[in-house]
Amino acid sequence: GDIENSSAGTDVAVIGGVIAAVVFVLICLLIVMVRYMYRHKGTYHTNEAKGTEFAESADAALKNDPVLQEAVDESKKEYFI
Template sequence: MSLGANIAIIAGVIAAIAFVLICLLIFMLRYMYRHKGTYYTNEAKGTEFAESADTALQDDPSLQDTGDNSRKEYFI
């Protein structure tokens, strides 16, 4: 084998490895973009504009029937 053939083989192997790495990078970025985390909360609508947590909870219609307002308990 001549020196030119050896260089061509080495260049071909390096090009193939670079191509595989680029394809793997594209696949990983596409996977991460499509599967980024989303989550849903069950918070009452409109509470993000409340002045305080007390105001937000007092205006929540699902908590209106709690009765006693002297003891408040918050779960974070």
């Protein structure tokens, strides 16, 4: 009789502790995310090819990009509208 009651009380305490720990971790993550979003508000990074702002057309920008140098073939151009 006494052993079952004490183990049930222990289970409730363990479950309560786990729930409290999870809630605490979630609140901490939320605070960190809000601070990060507030601090980095307005910053905008792109992964565009270098030198595209000086090119007169998209073809020239792609042709001059060293990463895509071998990928662009003049005879196999496709235009999507």
